Every structure is written in structure tokens, then in C-alpha cells.
Amino acid sequence: MFSRDRWLEIFDSIKKNKLRTFLSGFTVALGILIFVVLFGFGNGLDNTFDKFFKDDALNTMWVRSGRTSKAYMGYKANRRIEFDNKDLKDITSRFAFYIDGITPRMTESGNVGYKLESNNYSIRGVAPSHQKNEMTIMMKGRYINGLDVKNKERNVVIGRLVELDLFNGEDAIGKFVSGGGRSWKVVGVFQDDGGDNEERIVYTPYTTLQLIQKNTDKLGQIIISYKPELGYAGAVAFENQLKKYLKQKKFIDPTDPRGIFIRSAASNLRENDQFKSALSSIILFVGIGTLLAGIIGISNIMVFVVKERTKELGIRKAIGATPSSIIGMILQEAIFITSISGYAGLLAGIGVLKLVGNTLEEDYYITDPYVDLNTALAATILLIGFGAFAGYLPAKRAASIKPIEALRDD
Amino acid sequence: MIKIKDLHKSYKMGSNSLHVLKGINFNVEEGELVAIMGSSGSGKSTLLNILGMLDLLDEGSYDLDGVPIKNLDETKAANYRNKFLGFVFQSFNLINYKTALENVTLPLYYQGVKRKEREEEALRYLDQVGLKEWATHLPSELSGGQKQRVAIARALVSKPKVLLADEPTGALDSKTSKEVMALIQDINKNGKTILIVTHEEDIAKMCSRIVRLKDGVIMEDKKNKMIKAI
Numbered sequence: 001m002f003s004r005d006r007w008l009e010i011f012d013s014i015k016k017n018k019l020r021t022f023l024s025g026f027t028v029a030l031g032i033l034i035f036v037v038l039f040g041f042g043n044g045l046d047n048t049f050d051k052f053f054k055d056d057a058l059n060t061m062w063v064r065s066g067r068t069s070k071a072y073m074g075y076k077a078n079r080r081i082e083f084d085n086k087d088l089k090d091i092t093s094r095f096a097f098y099i100d101g102i103t104p105r106m107t108e109s110g111n112v113g114y115k116l117e118s119n120n121y122s123i124r125g126v127a128p129s130h131q132k133n134e135m136t137i138m139m140k141g142r143y144i145n146g147l148d149v150k151n152k153e154r155n156v157v158i159g160r161l162v163e164l165d166l167f168n169g170e171d172a173i174g175k176f177v178s179g180g181g182r183s184w185k186v187v188g189v190f191q192d193d194g195g196d197n198e199e200r201i202v203y204t205p206y207t208t209l210q211l212i213q214k215n216t217d218k219l220g221q222i223i224i225s226y227k228p229e230l231g232y233a234g235a236v237a238f239e240n241q242l243k244k245y246l247k248q249k250k251f252i253d254p255t256d257p258r259g260i261f262i263r264s265a266a267s268n269l270r271e272n273d274q275f276k277s278a279l280s281s282i283i284l285f286v287g288i289g290t291l292l293a294g295i296i297g298i299s300n301i302m303v304f305v306v307k308e309r310t311k312e313l314g315i316r317k318a319i320g321a322t323p324s325s326i327i328g329m330i331l332q333e334a335i336f337i338t339s340i341s342g343y344a345g346l347l348a349g350i351g352v353l354k355l356v357g358n359t360l361e362e363d364y365y366i367t368d369p370y371v372d373l374n375t376a377l378a379a380t381i382l383l384i385g386f387g388a389f390a391g392y393l394p395a396k397r398a399a400s401i402k403p404i405e406a407l408r409d410d
Numbered sequence: 411m412i413k414i415k416d417l418h419k420s421y422k423m424g425s426n427s428l429h430v431l432k433g434i435n436f437n438v439e440e441g442e443l444v445a446i447m448g449s450s451g452s453g454k455s456t457l458l459n460i461l462g463m464l465d466l467l468d469e470g471s472y473d474l475d476g477v478p479i480k481n482l483d484e485t486k487a488a489n490y491r492n493k494f495l496g497f498v499f500q501s502f503n504l505i506n507y508k509t510a511l512e513n514v515t516l517p518l519y520y521q522g523v524k525r526k527e528r529e530e531e532a533l534r535y536l537d538q539v540g541l542k543e544w545a546t547h548l549p550s551e552l553s554g555g556q557k558q559r560v561a562i563a564r565a566l567v568s569k570p571k572v573l574l575a576d577e578p579t580g581a582l583d584s585k586t587s588k589e590v591m592a593l594i595q596d597i598n599k600n601g602k603t604i605l606i607v608t609h610e611e612d613i614a615k616m617c618s619r620i621v622r623l624k625d626g627v628i629m630e631d632k633k634n635k636m637i638k639a640i
Binding site: 005008009012013016017311312314315316317318319320321322323324325399400402403404 | 459462464465484485488489491492493497503504505507508512516517519520521525564565568
């Protein structure tokens with residue numbers, strides 16, 4: 001079947017029937033090209049989406065306190081509620097089953113300087129698990145650790161842009177910065193996908209910050225990451241229980257809408273998941289649609305090709321071609337053309353994606369469009385398979401009609 | 411060479427059956443040049459199709475060079491056609507994107523002959539029909555007579571037992587017809603058995619035997635004093 005003679009015969013037929021070759025090749029190449037480009041754009045949209053919503057971990061809850069709006073159990077309304085270290089401990093032990101990580105976040109702003117440079121930055125007192133909540137990526141050094149918190153170390157972790165602002169290209173690790181009349185040791189530099197502001201933050205252990213604020217035990221807000229396996233329902237239940245517990249603990253009227261605020265990504269998560277699955281469906285639909293169009297195209301052309309060659313096939317049969325050699329010839333030619341052009345379409349598609357790659361991000365929300373090679377190859381093979389199948393049926397018919405009918409002049 | 415006994419063939423046309431050949435008995439010896447004549451509808455083309463294994467017979471027997479031709483599937487028929495028969499058609503039926511030489515080599519390709527041998531052999535036959543110089547030309551660059559001569563070379567290249575020609579001069583003017591017939595007579599003189607289907611009296615007279623068909627039976631079967639074409 002794969003003799004040299006057969007190949008020469010096929011090359012001859014390809015070479016001398018350029019239009020036919022071009023049509024079938026072009027259809028397949030175009031089909032694959034469009035598939036790869038659309039699929040890539042779809043993935044790009046998906047990426048943009050991820051980028052927008054994935055900066056903060058999705059299984060996060062922000063617990064904030066404020067003023068109450070109702071009098072309760074002898075307490076007046078408009079009482080200010082604050083969390084302290086004991087609350088943190090109690091929540092941790094009571095809800096251990098739900099909690100993956102917990103951290104306070106005390107925020108203030110302060111002047112931080114190194115040598116002659118200084119600037120105003122947002123200072124956050126945190127615990128180690130804050131890194132996970134903010135999805136902070138360490139570039140060098142380390143994040144705040146448990147020992148820092150325990151020993152109230154004056155260590156800081158600074159953002160990439162803080163290092164850029166203050167250190168002028170110098171390596172900040174191990175250097176001391178000044179702030180609030182004290183010096184602080186830089187133990188790490190981080191980056192964050194959330195934008196420039198997120199990279200102009202200085203982290204320090206919350207215990208250290210409490211210490212220099214006249215040894216207070218107040219915490220600011222509490223950020224909890226719950227175990228992802230809780231799912232949406234579990235997260236909502238946890239949120240309700242936590243709110244109830246804290247209101248009880250702080251003597252707040254259970255019907256008071258104020259006092260304790262919990263913002264959860266769980267409800268956002270649900271909407272995001274729905275949006276994302278809708279997006280994926282659209283991408284899938286577009287991909288399948290394109291492939292289907294390609295399959296129909298190549299099938300049509302194969303039917304046309306065999307029809308056009310009916311007379312030639314009749315001649316070949318009259319001079320001794322067996323039906324199987326006829327079918328084999330047509331299929332081999334079809335598979336050869338579709339494989340080559342499918343591959344060309346694949347390369348062209350990937351080329352287009354590379355070329356437009358990051359130019360579409362701002363205007364069209366397409367980030368880093370790509371198609372994974374397995375999908376693209378599977379699509380190509382599918383198209384080749386259907387091309388061959390679409391060629392097989394008419395080829396079989398052509399091979400089985402009597403030569404005398406094929407040769408009839410009409 | 412060819413032995414046909416009690417050959418019947420009918421075609422189903424809806425609920426009716428059209429009896430085309432009604433008991434043909436007909437032998438051809440080696441080296442004969444036979445003209446099969448008849449008006450349209452006489453069954454002459456059906457007879458040629460059956461001889462050429464392009465169609466199956468209903469009843470009777472057909473021996474070709476001592477081989478009984480029966481129970482043919484498509485593959486077997488293709489092999490027999492390739493080995494035993496050469497075809498010449500009214501409309502030449504050359505493959506239009508192949509050169510004269512490539513057209514002539516094609517039967518040998520299906521016999522599995524090596525490329526170089528194929529070309530040498532094909533060139534020899536093109537030379538025999540006087541078209542060696544035209545070997546690299548496409549059919550569209552050849553005249554009708556030249557095309558038919560290429561077709562004859564193609565039919566002969568596989569060294570068939572019998573050459574079957576269906577109105578070989580039907581698409582040619584009378585001068586070219588004569589040239590082609592002269593070539594056929596020449597080939598016949600070298601010992602090849604040839605059957606020609608024709609409705610032209612002139613062409614029939616150039617053959618050594620004339621068989622006349624009418625309504626599916628042989629009306630007349632007689633030797634003819636062959637007139638030289640040129």
C-alpha cells in the first residue's frame with residue numbers, strides 16, 4: 001500500500017490537479033486556522049477573567065467591626081466594636097474545623113525611608129497566613145513567619161515597588177529601613193498581580209505593630225480562609241455561625257445589621273463560577289461549530305473530487321485497477337493533502353496567536369491567547385479523519401460502479 | 411480463444427425485464443479480426459461488455475483462452491481485464507492530466523511492473539503506433555487520431571489475449587479512421603485477436619469476419635475478404 005510507486009502516482013495527481021489540491025487543502029487549513037485562533041481567543045478571555053478575579057484567594061472571608069445601631073443588654077447603641085487578640089484565639093479554636101488560615105490585618109500608613117529616600121506607604125500588621133489570602137508571591141527572602149509574630153520582631157516584607165522606590169537598584173534583603181523613629185529589617189520582597197498599589201505595601205508582624213502602638217491588643221479586621229472543600233453551602237453556613245457567635249460574644253443585638261460585617265468571596269465565587277462555565281461553554285460551542293463547518297467543507301469537497309474523477313476512475317478500472325487500489329489511492333491522497341494542510345493551518349493559527357498575542361489585552365480583554373497543542377492536534381486529526389471518511393464513501397461507490405457506466409459520455 | 415455458448419442477458423427495468431441477448435453461440439479463433447455489427451438496441455454493446463467482463467452474463471458460458479469466466483467479483487474481474495484484455499473506446503478515454511507515455515504505462519503500473527521497465531515498454535508501443543515523438547505531450551495537445559493511437563498503445567502494452575474496440579473510429583473523420591484501421595489491421599497481422607463493435611459498413615469490411623446481430627440473436631456470421639484500409 002505504501003509503495004514508492006503509489007506515492008509517485010499520488011504526487012503526480014496532486015501536482016497536475018492544483019485547483020483540486022488547493023481547494024481541499026485550503027478548506028482544512030482554514031478550518032484548523034480558525035479553530036485555533038478562536039479557541040485561543042476564548043482561552044485568552046478566560047485568562048483575563050482569571051486575572052481579574054483570582055488576585056485574592058476565592059475561599060476568603062473578611063470580618064470587620066463597626067459601630068452598633070441598636071441598644072442591647074444594657075449597652076447603648078452606637079457602641080464601637082473592636083476585635084482583640086482573644087477574639088482571634090477564640091475564633092481559631094472554636095471554628096478550627098472550617099478554618100484553613102486566619103490572620104488579622106491592621107492597617108495604617110507611615111513614612112518609610114532608606115538612606116536619603118523616603119516615602120509614605122501603607123503598613124499592614126499581619127500573621128503568616130495573610131500571604132495565602134492576598135496570594136502574595138515572594139520574589140526573594142521570606143514572608144512574615146510565626147516566630148516573627150511570637151517574638152514581635154521588627155521585621156518587614158516590602159513590595160517590589162517599595163524596593164524600587166527606596167533602594168535604587170540595591171538589594172533590600174538584610175538592609176534596615178527606618179519608620180516611626182525605629183529601624184526595621186527587610187526580610188523579604190514580594191510581588192502581587194493586583195496592580196501597583198498592591199506592590200506599595202509594607203508587611204510586618206501584627207504583634208510588633210501592636211507593641212509600638214502602646215502595647216494594644218486590638219486587631220483591626222480579621223481575614224479567614226476557609227477550607228475549599230466546604231463548598232458554597234458550607235461557606236455560607238460558616239459565615240452565619242461566625243456572625244452569630246461574634247454578636248453573642250460582643251453583646252450585639254442579633255437583629256442589629258451593624259456592628260459585625262462579614263464579606264465573603266463565597267457568593268462572589270458562585271457568580272464567578274457560573275460566568276466562567278458560561279464562558280467555557282461558549283468557547284466549546286465556537287470550537288465545535290468551527291470544526292463542524294470544517295468537516296462539512298472537507299466532506300463536500302471530497303464528494304466533489306470523487307465525482308470529478310469518476311471518469312478517470314472508470315478508465316483506471318477498465319485497464320485493470322482493482323476497487324481496493326482505487327479506494328486506497330483516493331484515501332491516501334486525501335489524507336496526505338489534509339495532513340499537510342492541517343499541519344500548515346495549525347502552525348499558521350499558532351503563529352497568529354503569537355503575533356497578536358498581547359496586543360489585544362487592553363481593548364479586547366484577551367490575555368495571553370493560547371491553544372494547548374493536544375486540543376489543536378486532536379482537532380486536526382478529527383478533520384483528517386472526517387475528510388478520509390467523507391472521501392471513503394464516494395470512493396467506494398465510484399470503485400464499485402461499472403467502468404462502462406463511468407465511461408459513458410455525458 | 412473465445413467460446414460463448416447459449417449466452418442470455420436481460421436487464422430489469424422496473425417490473426419489466428428486457429431480454430437483450432437471447433442465446434448467443436459464438437467462437438473466435440486466435441488471430442481473427444472480427445467486426446460485430448448491428449443497429450442500436452441490437453445487443454452488440456452488451457455483448458462487448460460481457461466479453462470485456464464489464465458486465466455479467468445471466469445464462470450460458472464464456473471461456474476466454476481456456477479460462478472459464480464466471481463467479482467474478484470486482485477484484486478478480488479487474489485482474490482478468492488487466493491480464494487478458496485491452497480496451498479501445500470511441501471517446502479514447504485517456505487520462506487528461508497524464509502525458510501520452512504515462513497513459514500507456516498505466517496498465518503496467520497495475521500489473522506491478524517496475525517504473526523503468528514500464529517506461530521502456532510503453533515507449534516501445536508508442537513507437538509501434540508512430541507516436542514516440544509525442545510521448546511527453548498531454549492528450550489535449552494531440553489530434554483525435556493520435557489520441558486513439560495512444561489508446562491503442564495503452565491497450566496493447568499489457569500484452570492482452572484479445573483487443574476489444576468499441577466504435578474505435580466513431581469520433582474520427584474518414585481519413586483518420588482509415589489510418590487507425592490500418593494500424594489495427596497491422597496489429598492483427600502480428601497475431602493479435604481483435605473484436606471491433608461498429609455500425610459502419612466500411613469499417614466492418616476491413617475485418618476478416620463479420621457478425622451481424624439483430625434483436626439479441628446472431629443474424630449472420632460470415633468470413634469476409636479483408637479490404638486493406640490503406
